[in-house]
Structure formats: C-alpha cells, structure tokens
Amino acid sequence: MTQAEVDDTLKRIQEHKGVQGYLIINSDGIPIRSSLDASVTQQYAALIKSLSDKARSTIREMDPSNELLFFRMRTKKHEILVAPDKEYTMIVLQATDAS
C-alpha cells in the first residue's frame, strides 16, 4: 500500500458516519497516526495496547492454531474497533448507533 492509499483509507474511515476518531499504534504501543488530541491518543494507545495483547493471547491459548483478527467493544455511547496486526494496530472509535 502506498502512502497515498493509506491516507485515502484513513480519510474514508474518518468520514464514515459515526466515526469519532482513529489511531494507529506500532508494536510497541507508540501512536504513529491519530485523529484525536495528544492526551486522548496516549490514553487509548496505552490501554488498548495491553488489552489487545491480552485478547490475542486469549485466542491463542484456546487454540494455538487460531489467531485474533479483530475485536470490538461496545458501550451505550461508543464502540471501539481494534484491528491488531503484526506491526501495527488500528483503533477506531465510533458512536454506537451509527445508523
């Protein structure tokens, strides 16, 4: 994927109805892209990184041949979508009722 394609994808996600923000963290949990302000970004990065690691190991402990692809957490107001990958993790925050 080229930088332009990445930017386009991020733009598309951000403009999607209900999306409140996104951030991308690297494998050390350091945010490398974010549409949220610095302190919120840091908070999300730290909290979601450790939860994502725990979710991945949960799946692997149930079945070592299986792998976590995606997870989502829903509250009354928001939904947090997390797409963990080898090098990066993408986190999107959206309003629960996006329809």
Next chain:
Amino acid sequence: MTSQNEVDDMIKRIQASKGVQGLIIIDSDGIPIRTSMDNDTTLHYAALISQLTIHAKRVVRELDSSQELEQLRLRSHKHEIIVAPESKYIMIVVQVPEAL
C-alpha cells in the same frame, strides 16, 4: 422478571441459531452455570474469557467513567466469540459467522 422457562427458551433459541457452536453462561466468580459445550472447553473458555472481560471492563471505564462494557466481540480465523457481561453473569457465545 424473566422466568426460568423464558431463560431456557432464549438459550435454546441462541443455540439453534445458524452458526452457533456453543453457549456458556458464567457467574461473577467465573464459574460456568450453563453450557452447551464439553467440560474441558467450557472451563477453558470460562477462565480465559472472565479474565479478559475484567480487563476490558476496566479499560472501558478508564477511557470514559460514565460508560460500561455491554458487549465484546472477538473475531478470529476460526470463529467469533461474543461476550455479553451483565452485573451477575457473563454470557459467551461462540459462532461461525456466515462470512467465514
């Protein structure tokens, strides 16, 4: 107040849904009180998912203290695990989404 029959019917309905591989209900101590899966699998899920749910609930509250986790969905290669925590219980459903 939901009667025992209504609870059983609801559980049966979920289990009969297309793609559902199993359903477990655990109490606030992580002890399975209902399950459609074998003993080992049930205990394995109960232990791992209750730990993960505690962690997820804490993260959600730290991000916004006015919010509470209502649902957690874990999508993996082989299946999807849906976790619905309540005050006294956690319901876990394992399903194969149609898209897989």
